[in-house]
Amino acid sequence: MNQLIFGRYFPGDSFIHHLDPRFKLIFALIYVGLLFFLESTFYYLLFFVLTLLLMEQTGVKLAIYVKGVKPLIWLILFAVTLRIMTTSGGDVYLRYGPFAISSFGLTLGLQTFLRFVMIIFISTVLTLTTKPVEITDALYFLLKPLKYIKVPIEDLSLMLSIALRFIPNLLDETDKVMNAQKARGMVFGQGSLINQMKALVPLVLPLFQNSLKRAEDMADVLEVKGYQSNQKRSHYRELKWKKQDVFGSLFLLMLMVVVFVFQQ
Amino acid sequence: MQSKRTLFLIEVAIFTAFALALDIIPFLSFKIWAQGGSISFAMIPIFIVAFRWGMKGGLLAGFLYGMLQIMIGVAWIIHPAQALLDYPIAFTALGLAGLFAPQAKRSLSFGKTQTFVTWVLAGVSVAIILRFISHYLAGVIFFSSTIDGLNIWMYSFVYNGSYLFPSLLINVLVVSFLFNKRPSLLKTAP
Numbered sequence: 102m103n104q105l106i107f108g109r110y111f112p113g114d115s116f117i118h119h120l121d122p123r124f125k126l127i128f129a130l131i132y133v134g135l136l137f138f139l140e141s142t143f144y145y146l147l148f149f150v151l152t153l154l155l156m157e158q159t160g161v162k163l164a165i166y167v168k169g170v171k172p173l174i175w176l177i178l179f180a181v182t183l184r185i186m187t188t189s190g191g192d193v194y195l196r197y198g199p200f201a202i203s204s205f206g207l208t209l210g211l212q213t214f215l216r217f218v219m220i221i222f223i224s225t226v227l228t229l230t231t232k233p234v235e236i237t238d239a240l241y242f243l244l245k246p247l248k249y250i251k252v253p254i255e256d257l258s259l260m261l262s263i264a265l266r267f268i269p270n271l272l273d274e275t276d277k278v279m280n281a282q283k284a285r286g287m288v289f290g291q292g293s294l295i296n297q298m299k300a301l302v303p304l305v306l307p308l309f310q311n312s313l314k315r316a317e318d319m320a321d322v323l324e325v326k327g328y329q330s331n332q333k334r335s336h337y338r339e340l341k342w343k344k345q346d347v348f349g350s351l352f353l354l355m356l357m358v359v360v361f362v363f364q365q
Numbered sequence: 366m367q368s369k370r371t372l373f374l375i376e377v378a379i380f381t382a383f384a385l386a387l388d389i390i391p392f393l394s395f396k397i398w399a400q401g402g403s404i405s406f407a408m409i410p411i412f413i414v415a416f417r418w419g420m421k422g423g424l425l426a427g428f429l430y431g432m433l434q435i436m437i438g439v440a441w442i443i444h445p446a447q448a449l450l451d452y453p454i455a456f457t458a459l460g461l462a463g464l465f466a467p468q469a470k471r472s473l474s475f476g477k478t479q480t481f482v483t484w485v486l487a488g489v490s491v492a493i494i495l496r497f498i499s500h501y502l503a504g505v506i507f508f509s510s511t512i513d514g515l516n517i518w519m520y521s522f523v524y525n526g527s528y529l530f531p532s533l534l535i536n537v538l539v540v541s542f543l544f545n546k547r548p549s550l551l552k553t554a555p
Contacts, residue, residue: 109438133445173441180508217443228438236436256374260429261436263378264385271379271386298535305406306543308383309413309550316379320372330370 109169111229115160118230121346122239128353129227135360136216142208144364145215151356152219159230169225170218177217185210237261238340256330263319271308278307369553376414377422381429383410389439404532408459412489412540415463416470417553423460423492431456443507450503458495462488473548485541493533500525 112118117125139145156166170177184206191204231239241258248254279289282303289300388407411430415423431452434440442448469484504521544551 173443176507177443183508220443221441224442225438228436233433233436240432240436257429260374260378260381260425261433263375264382264429264433265436267379267382268386271382272390275386275390298539301406302539302542305387305409305539306547309410309543310547312379312383313376313550316376317372319379320375323371323375324368328371330374 109225109228110232111159111161111165113160113230115158115230116345117155117159117226119343119345120230120349121340121342122231122235123242123340124342124346124349125227125231126236126239126243128349129223131353131357132223133220135356136219138360138364139212139216140364142212144360145212147359149215149219152222155226156222159226161229165229166222166225170221173217173221177214180217181210181214184213233265234262234338237265238336238338242340253330255334259330271312274311275304275308278304372553373418373422377418377426377429380410380414381426381433384408384426384430385433385437385439404528404535406539408493408532408536409539409543411456411459412462412492412536413543413550415460415488415492416466416485416540416544416551418463419466420460420463423463423466424457425460427456427458427460428453430459446506447503450499450506455496455499455503458499459492461495462492464488464491469544470551473544473551478545481544482541485544486537489537489540490533493529493536497525497529500529 136148139148156163185202186200186206188206188209189201189203190206191208193201193203195202227236237258240261241254244252244254244257283289287300287303289297289304291297292300384407387410388405407430411423411426414426431454434456435442435448435452440448440452465484465488469481469488472480472484501521504524505518508521
C-alpha cells in the first residue's frame with residue numbers, strides 16, 4: 102500500500118509548479134469567478150484556449166486532465182442537453198413539445214459546457230502542481246485576518262498539517278492490520294454487502310484504538326516541546342513572494358481588465 | 366500531564382486523516398455513482414469524534430475533512446456554490462451528530478444499551494439528513510445554474526438519497542456496535 106498515492110500532486114519543474122501557493126490559490130479562485138462574467142462565445146473560447154495553455158505549461162499530460170472530467174461528463178452533458186432544449190430564441194431548428202433546438206440554445210449550451218470544463222481543469226491545475234501542505238500554508242496565510250474575529254486559525258492549520266502528515270501512516274497501518282486479519286482467515290471484499298461490512302469491523306476497531314493511543318503520545322510530545330495553541334508560531338516552510346509571482350499577478354490583472362473593461 | 370486542548374486538536378486531526386484514509390482505500394468504499402457518491406466508512410471517524418468530544422469536535426472534524434478533500438484534489442468541483450455546499454458545509458453538518466453526545470455517554474455509562482443506541486441513532490440520523498440537505502441543495506444549484514424553469518429537483522433527491530440512505534443504516538449499525546464493543550472509544554481523558 103506504500104505505492105498507493107493519495108491526492109493528485111504531480112512533481113514537476115514547470116513555471117506553475119514554482120509559483121507561490123498563495124498566488125496559485127488566489128489565481129484559481131479569481132479565474133473561476135471571472136468565468137461567470139463572460140458574456141459572449143468569443144470570450145469563452147478565449148478563456149478556454151488560455152486554460153489549455155496553462156494546462157500545457159504544467160507539463161502534465163492532457164490525459165490526466167481529461168481523466169478528471171470523465172466521471173462528471175454525463176452529469177455535465179445531461180445538464181447541457183437540458184439547457185439546449187429548454188432555451189428558445191434565435192433560429193429554431195427543431196421543435197418537439199416544450200423542447201426546441203435553437204441557435205440561442207446551442208450557444209448557451211456550448212458556453213455552459215466550456216465553463217464547467219474550465220472550472221474542473223483549473224482546479225485540477227491547482228491540485229496537480231501544488232502539494233497539499235503548500236495549500237495548507239497558503240490557506241493559513243489567506244485566512245490569517247480571521248484571527249481578529251477569534252477564529253483559531255493557527256490551530257486549524259496545525260490540524261490540517263497533522264492530518265496530511267498522518268494519512269500515509271494510516272494507510273500503512275491499515276495494510277498491516279489487514280494482513281494480520283487475513284492471516285487469521287478473514288476475507289475482505291467478498292460476499293454480500295452486509296457480510297463485507299461485518300468483515301470490516303475487526304479491521305477498523307484496532308485502527309481506531311491505535312489512533313487514540315497515537316494522538317495521546319503526540320499530544321504529550323507537543324506539550325513537552327512547549328506547544329501552546331494560542332501563541333505566535335514560527336514556520337518551518339517559509340513562503341516567499343518571488344519575481345514570477347509578480348508576473349503572474351500582472352497576468353491575472355490583465356485578465357480582469359479583459360473581462361471587466363474590454364468585454365463591456 | 367497534557368492539556369486537554371492539545372489532545373483535542375490532535376485527536377480531531379488524526380481522525381480527520383482517518384476519514385480520508387478510509388475513503389481512499391479502494392475496497393473499503395462501495396461506489397454507487399461514478400461522480401463520487403459512495404457508501405463508505407469515511408463518516409465513522411467523524412461520528413466517533415462527535416460522540417467523544419461533543420458537537421464542537423464533530424463540527425471541527427467534519428469541516429477539516431471537507432477542506433482536506435478539496436485540497437488533495439479528490440473533490441468534484443464544477444461550481445463555486447456547489448463546491449462549498451458539497452464539501453465544507455456538507456461535512457461540517459456531520460458534526461451535529463454530537464448534539465446527543467452527553468445523553469449517549471450517560472446511557473452507556475449506566476449500561477442502558479438500548480437508550481444508548483437510540484441516542485446514537487438520533488445523532489447519526491440528524492447528521493446524515495443535514496448532509497443530505499446540503500448535497501441536495503448543491504445539486505439543485507448546479508442544475509438551476511444551467512436550466513431555468515424546469516423541475517428536476519427530483520434528480521438531486523434521488524441521486525443523493527441513493528447512497529446516503531444506505532450509508533445512514535450502515536453508519537448507525539457500525540457506530541453503535543463499535544461503541545458497544547469498546548466503550549473506551551467514547552471516553553476522553555479526564
